[in-house]
Amino acid sequence: MSSTDHTAPGDDRPGDSSGQSSGQSSGEPSGTVERAFRAALYDTADAALDTGASLLAADRAADAELARRGADFVATAWRRGWQPADLVRLVRRELDDVHVGLVSQLILTQARDDRARGRRWAAQLAELSAETPPAPVTDRFSHATTVLELYRLLLRLPALEPLEEREPHRQSSPGSHSRMLTRIRALLAKAEATGYPQEAEALTAKAQELMARHSVDEALLDAQATAPDAPGACRIGVEPPYEQAKAVLLNAVADANHCRAVWNEPFGFSTVVGFEADLESVELLYTSLLVQAQSAMARAEAAQRAGGRKRTKTFRQSFLAAYAHRIGTRLGEVTAAAETQVNDELLPVLASREVAVTAATDRMFPATVSTRLRGVTDEAGWTEGAEAADRARMRSRPRLP
Incomplete structure (x- = not known):
């Protein structure tokens, strides 16, 4: 039986948003998200996580930007060679059910604007759509904590071997x-x-x-x-x-x-x-x-x-x-x-x-x-x-x- 190891890439950090919002004021939604990310994503301490979650919980105007950043994390995972089932499998192993539900929703949201990627990919999305329950209602601080815990994991995803789905050039007979x-x-x-x-x-x-x-x-x-x-x-x-x-x-x-x-x-x-x-x-x-x-x-x-x-x-x-x-x-x-x-x-x-x-x-x-x-x-x-x-x-x- 053969196995292989993978190493993480040195750059390509979606949480930075290519530096586009780092210069904005802290009173704007993107500024709040940036401050929360700087506090929580690059520091694994619980106190840092609480600080980031508190910032996000206090600013409802930052919710849309936070969700958009989640879609960016997912798109970056695809560029690193991951697929929907891989991502859900990893989150299930590393975190809790609430995180699995959150990443599933992010994947399905990102897929609306994504290109077609093959039959297996579409099947994975269909399975996610059938299995993902509505998000549970929680207080804002708990939800922000869940989001940041998930983003911490997504930020550190290593690169995988890219898969190219091969569709047969011909079919023996229809059906x-x-x-x-x-x-x-x-x-x-x-x-x-x-x-x-x-x-x-x-x-x-x-x-x-x-x-x-x-x-x-x-x-x-x-x-x-x-x-x-x-x-x-x-x-x-x-x-x-x-x-x-x-x-x-x-x-x-x-x-x-x-x-x-x-x-x-x-x-x-x-x-x-x-x-x-x-x-x-x-x-x-x-x-x-x-x-x-x-x-x-x-x-x-x-x-x-x-x-x-x-x-x-x-x-x-x-x-x-x-x-x-x-x-x-x-x-x-x-x-x-x-x-x-x-x-x-x-x-x-x-x-x-x-x-x-x-x-x-x-x-x-x-x-x-x-x-x-x-x-x-x-x-x-x-x-x-x-x-x-x-x-x-x-x-x-x-x-x-």
């Missing part, structure tokens, strides 16, 4: 792509919902079969196109707890679907590089396998408690680590078997796509380090996790054209 994804989602949803391991295995295997066929179809069409597609990238959240094991699972799913995953532990996501159809497969399959793993772990813990054994954090960590390891092994076997079934004419096409994905990953992440799993010490957890992975395994794909 075929969406119909395929609908079928795959339906199969995986049934696999997650069933309480019978064998049924879940069969449903997941069928979904993987469709993913494999779809990937091959896309490769063939791309090889015949006058303007072949290039690999793109997306970020997938890898949330605590047990994020190391989850990152290993995502890495295994990415490898099996001709993609590469690089884990960013501090910010809770992996960047997956690959062709668009394969990226979609990784997103769907990883999410489904994670749901199945968590359900299987809950059943294993219940059985252990019934037997008089108390389950611990080390059991869960070992369970998910074994699940990820075993899934990786079995997916590798399935991938190897599938490659032996591909016609010779298709092998150079698939090989060239593998090379393109590897090259794109190396360009985005020229320096990565390997990470070893920690805390895998519970033998029962490991055994139960490996058995759960076997129940979720993918059977060999049928012969491909």
Whole structure:
């Protein structure tokens, strides 16, 4: 499993507003905001935060300027390579629910004047719009404190690798792509919902079969196109707890679907590089396998408690680590078997796509380090996790054209 670190840029501070308002009088709204920012944003002490919040709470005329600065912070985050889901994920990890609601509102407000940025970006905005509740009513000092705490975090965002969403240049036939994804989602949803391991295995295997066929179809069409597609990238959240094991699972799913995953532990996501159809497969399959793993772990813990054994954090960590390891092994076997079934004419096409994905990953992440799993010490957890992975395994794909 590969991971990478990021460093913060030296300049580009949206809180300064390019110096446009620093010379205005303190009686104007922008002057109040500037004084509050100087007091609170660049000093992490609680007393400094209280001073800034008091200034803002006392000046209602500064509210619009304060909100405008928030939109500026969001726009700066986009220039630094962040996306809506990344920003919300970070705020959720570092601050509280009220801050999550505030940053969600800022993102949606800024999006009204923003340019179109691709299908995934639009989907993230739509999800935010559906999930963001109305802002709670609080006193002005508490609200100003929340705003400044959020802006402190946004001010210090480091630069991330910019992602370019690759829309396919061509489509196999009208609606075929969406119909395929609908079928795959339906199969995986049934696999997650069933309480019978064998049924879940069969449903997941069928979904993987469709993913494999779809990937091959896309490769063939791309090889015949006058303007072949290039690999793109997306970020997938890898949330605590047990994020190391989850990152290993995502890495295994990415490898099996001709993609590469690089884990960013501090910010809770992996960047997956690959062709668009394969990226979609990784997103769907990883999410489904994670749901199945968590359900299987809950059943294993219940059985252990019934037997008089108390389950611990080390059991869960070992369970998910074994699940990820075993899934990786079995997916590798399935991938190897599938490659032996591909016609010779298709092998150079698939090989060239593998090379393109590897090259794109190396360009985005020229320096990565390997990470070893920690805390895998519970033998029962490991055994139960490996058995759960076997129940979720993918059977060999049928012969491909």
